[in-house]
Amino acid sequence: MRIDILTIFPEMFQSPFDASIIKRAREKGLVEIHAHNLRDWTTDRHKTTDDTPYGGGGGMVMKPEPIFAAVEDIKGEEDIPVILLTPQGRLFTQEVAEELARHDRLLFICGRYEGVDERVRAHLATDEISIGDYVLSGGELAAMVIVDAVVRLLPGALGYERAAAEDSHATGLLEGPHYTRPPEFRGWAIPEVLTSGHHARVAEWRRKQALKRTLERRPDLLARAPLSEQDKKWLREMGYQGPFGDRENQD
Ligand code: ADE
Numbered sequence: 001m002r003i004d005i006l007t008i009f010p011e012m013f014q015s016p017f018d019a020s021i022i023k024r025a026r027e028k029g030l031v032e033i034h035a036h037n038l039r040d041w042t043t044d045r046h047k048t049t050d051d052t053p054y055g056g057g058g059g060m061v062m063k064p065e066p067i068f069a070a071v072e073d074i075k076g077e078e079d080i081p082v083i084l085l086t087p088q089g090r091l092f093t094q095e096v097a098e099e100l101a102r103h104d105r106l107l108f109i110c111g112r113y114e115g116v117d118e119r120v121r122a123h124l125a126t127d128e129i130s131i132g133d134y135v136l137s138g139g140e141l142a143a144m145v146i147v148d149a150v151v152r153l154l155p156g157a158l159g160y161e162r163a164a165a166e167d168s169h170a171t172g173l174l175e176g177p178h179y180t181r182p183p184e185f186r187g188w189a190i191p192e193v194l195t196s197g198h199h200a201r202v203a204e205w206r207r208k209q210a211l212k213r214t215l216e217r218r219p220d221l222l223a224r225a226p227l228s229e230q231d232k233k234w235l236r237e238m239g240y241q242g243p244f245g246d247r248e249n250q251d
Helices: 020-027 064-075 094-101 118-123 140-151 199-217 219-223 229-237
Strands: 002-007 032-037 082-091 105-110 127-130
Touching (some): 020 140, 082 094, 082 118, 082 140
């Protein structure tokens, strides 16, 4: 996969993409990430990327010309997703991450200031994404969040191949608790089932813990999660009275 990011702060992307899973994915050749400086596509002496809004009011608006020139240069003739990061976009979720991970290329436009000229949204962007209902100072951190969530889904990016499929949200549920050695720490023992060596019992315990945790923390997810009849029975026993979606689980 190739990811291009258009920003006036390309230096912000250096360290986050030079550590951990993203670094390894880059080293393995699974992903190539380019953060481009929008100022390289300005044509005036001052490398201006913003201007005052028509109609008055405060703040500055990002000019369309350098953004159009940069996007056209970077994507060439290719038909690729051009994603504008904005609090007005569709909400980023694990499903959106999975959808983006299926593309060979992605191009992100990081907005700054009060906004981006509307013609960028209307005639250049093919998608608009928000990472949550809060306002950031710019799209840069949002792009980092999205790139991280997408890159870890690329086959080969995680050491343990099944990990991504079992993540919180990937299953439609939150994950249950995890434990490692020591078996007892400050008087807190790990659940006995985990040392039983009984795989079926461990799997059942994990599933129930995931259901319980989702019920306690994010019951809204249960209405959309793929659930088996057994899951539904357990949830009812745990006191869940809400609706179930119709996405059935295979097992
Ligand atoms: N730019 C500013 N706030 C944002 C948000 N919540 N998501 C994506 N881009 C943004």
